[in-house]
Amino acid sequence: MDFFCKRLLAWYEENKRDLPWRESDNPYLIWISEIILQQTQVKQGYGYYLRFIERFPDLLSLSEATEEEVMKYWQGLGYYSRARNLHAAARSMQGVFPTTYQEVRALKGVGEYTAAAICSFAYGMPYAVVDGNVYRVLARYLGIDTPIDTTAGKKLFAALADEMLDKKRPALYNQSIMDFGALQCTPSKPECHTCPLSDSCVALAKGCVDQWPVKQHKVKSVNRYFNYIYVRMGAYTVLKKRTEADIWRNLFEFPLIESPTHLSEEGFLRSGELADLLIPGEEVAIRPVWLNVKHVLSHRVIYANFYEVVLSENSAAFSGYLKIKQEELEQYAVSRLVHLFIEKYVDGTPKKHLKIKDR
Numbered sequence: 598m599d600f601f602c603k604r605l606l607a608w609y610e611e612n613k614r615d616l617p618w619r620e621s622d623n624p625y626l627i628w629i630s631e632i633i634l635q636q637t638q639v640k641q642g643y644g645y646y647l648r649f650i651e652r653f654p655d656l657l658s659l660s661e662a663t664e665e666e667v668m669k670y671w672q673g674l675g676y677y678s679r680a681r682n683l684h685a686a687a688r689s690m691q692g693v694f695p696t697t698y699q700e701v702r703a704l705k706g707v708g709e710y711t712a713a714a715i716c717s718f719a720y721g722m723p724y725a726v727v728d729g730n731v732y733r734v735l736a737r738y739l740g741i742d743t744p745i746d747t748t749a750g751k752k753l754f755a756a757l758a759d760e761m762l763d764k765k766r767p768a769l770y771n772q773s774i775m776d777f778g779a780l781q782c783t784p785s786k787p788e789c790h791t792c793p794l795s796d797s798c799v800a801l802a803k804g805c806v807d808q809w810p811v812k813q814h815k816v817k818s819v820n821r822y823f824n825y826i827y828v829r830m831g832a833y834t835v836l837k838k839r840t841e842a843d844i845w846r847n848l849f850e851f852p853l854i855e856s857p858t859h860l861s862e863e864g865f866l867r868s869g870e871l872a873d874l875l876i877p878g879e880e881v882a883i884r885p886v887w888l889n890v891k892h893v894l895s896h897r898v899i900y901a902n903f904y905e906v907v908l909s910e911n912s913a914a915f916s917g918y919l920k921i922k923q924e925e926l927e928q929y930a931v932s933r934l935v936h937l938f939i940e941k942y943v944d945g946t947p948k949k950h951l952k953i954k955d956r
């Protein structure tokens with residue numbers, strides 16, 4: 598595999614991405630960058646990383662922060678369990694970052710890939726990373742059609758990645774193969790014509806580049822129907838924290854009525870859930886503000902409607918909710934969907950039928 602390593606490292610020398618966390622062997626900074634990049638593109642994660650480490654430059658500052666503040670810095674990145682785990686893990690470390698693979702792997706939110714990345718980048722330990730890029734490069738270059746999402750596939754690719762690893766330069770090798778997968782051997786339209794490995798790539802020789810890596814299971818997407826209520830009580834509005842084991846846990850949102858299917862405006866106005874939130878006989882003005890919003894998450898599509906409900910400032914409606922001043926809204930960590938609503942409608946101009954996409 599010397600040939601593979603040699604060409605890969607030479608390619609990296611010419612093409613490597615200039616990323617701030619690569620300039621450091623500080624395990625804390627590498628950990629933060631790897632958690633951010635777990636389900637986020639480098640382009641999107643870059644700014645978040647810089648803002649995050651500016652506010653939380655070390656383990657101590659992160660462990661002393663409140664979870665709310667950490668979530669606020671994570672807002673918009675999606676997969677919020679990463680932020681909760683990061684915070685919990687920081688607190689569990691008691692100021693000292695672990696130095697063995699087993700201890701790093703035992704941190705909350707750290708899987709095999711992240712542990713290998715931290716240990717190789719920070720400590721030069723010979724652990725091979727296996728992420729989507731590595732699966733793709735190895736499957737194509739070696740011509741492996743075992744599905745990567747099966748137990749047998751995972752075992753096989755872990756063994757192959759370990760075999761291919763340059764044990765003397767694990768950090769350099771890991772960074773090289775990840776960048777190679779991200780920039781050259783990309784999921785669609787890989788640059789085979791300029792690839793330094795093209796003369797020995799099995800997938801290219803067999804014409805299977807776009808079929809590999811093979812996946813057995815396709816993840817099914819679930820539709821959900823959210824009807825949000827933006828309450829205005831004079832200078833106040835209300836929020837609630839999502840606490841259940843579901844998407845956006847620990848983020849705040851407006852009162853929500855989730856329906857099993859699409860709820861029409863009429864259906865919303867007549868719903869028992871809405872009546873339960875209001876005070877019978879009290880004067881109320883209700884209007885639709887943002888309808889038919891399609892918000893795409895990784896395994897779910899949220900179809901959302903937003904309604905504005907105007908009540909008097911001292912109304913007792915929405916009693917179980919957190920009553921805050923409108924101008925305090927920006928202090929609360931919210932999902933990207935709610936954030937977009939606030940940006941567009943709380944002070945802005947209404948637009949209808951927008952389609953937004955994030956994780």
Ligand code: SF4
Nearest residue numbers: 782787789792795798
């Ligand atoms: S030839 Fe194409 S498929 Fe093969 S490793 Fe290079 S970029 Fe990937």
